[in-house]
Amino acid sequence: xxxxxxxxxxxxxxxxxxxxxxxxxxxxxxxxxxxxxxxxxxxxxxxxxxxxxxxxxxxxxxxxxxxxxxxxxxxxxxxxxxxxxxxxxxxxxxxxxxxxxxxxxxxxxxxxxxxxxxxxxxxxxxxxxxxxxxxxxxxxxxxxxxxxxxxxxxxxx
Numbered sequence: 168x169x170x171x172x173x174x175x176x177x178x179x180x181x182x183x184x185x186x187x188x189x190x191x192x193x194x195x196x197x198x199x200x201x202x203x204x205x206x207x208x209x210x211x212x213x214x215x216x217x218x219x220x221x222x223x224x225x226x227x228x229x230x231x232x233x234x235x236x237x238x239x240x241x242x243x244x245x246x247x248x249x250x251x252x253x254x255x256x257x258x259x260x261x262x263x264x265x266x267x268x269x270x271x272x273x274x275x276x277x278x279x280x281x282x283x284x285x286x287x288x289x290x291x292x293x294x295x296x297x298x299x300x301x302x303x304x305x306x307x308x309x310x311x312x313x314x315x316x317x318x319x320x321x322x323x324x
Contacts, residue, residue, distance in 0.1 A: 181229075184214035184222035191223035195231035202231065210234055210249055 179185050191213070192199040205211045206221065211230050213221040223231075230252075237243040237251065291297040 179225070181225040184224045184227070186223040186228065188213075188221045188223070191221075191228055191231065194228045195235065197231060197235060205231065205234060208245060208249065210245065210252065 186194065188199050188202055192202050195202070202211070202213075202221070202223075206213065211223075211227055211234060213223045213227050216222060234248055234252075237248050238245065243251065287299045289297050289299045
């Protein structure tokens, strides 16, 4: 995957709208009127200049080629192609959301592990387990002795 950061600063990336409609049509192997129709239908929506002229990016041209392939080689109607493109966009959005949630879950797990790993426990007077803050003395047994045990939650794994 090419990103703006690792591309040469001398050329546009795939998302930069640089092609006028006639050039985009030629690159996609279509008539300019077909591109206008696809724009009206919302299949491929190029950027617009201040004057309203269409500007296509490399990604737009690739999408035009895919629309043409689905239509001509697979026999999919334009309505079907539009639905396919919508579903593909949903999949991309859902994958991004899953990635965000996974990152959040990993971060929360790491915080929980760090919190649990830093806890100290001691045995209380009645033999119960008591959480002790760092620097705090453990409770004394009836005999006056102290017992302090460091608990490692991963020792049993």
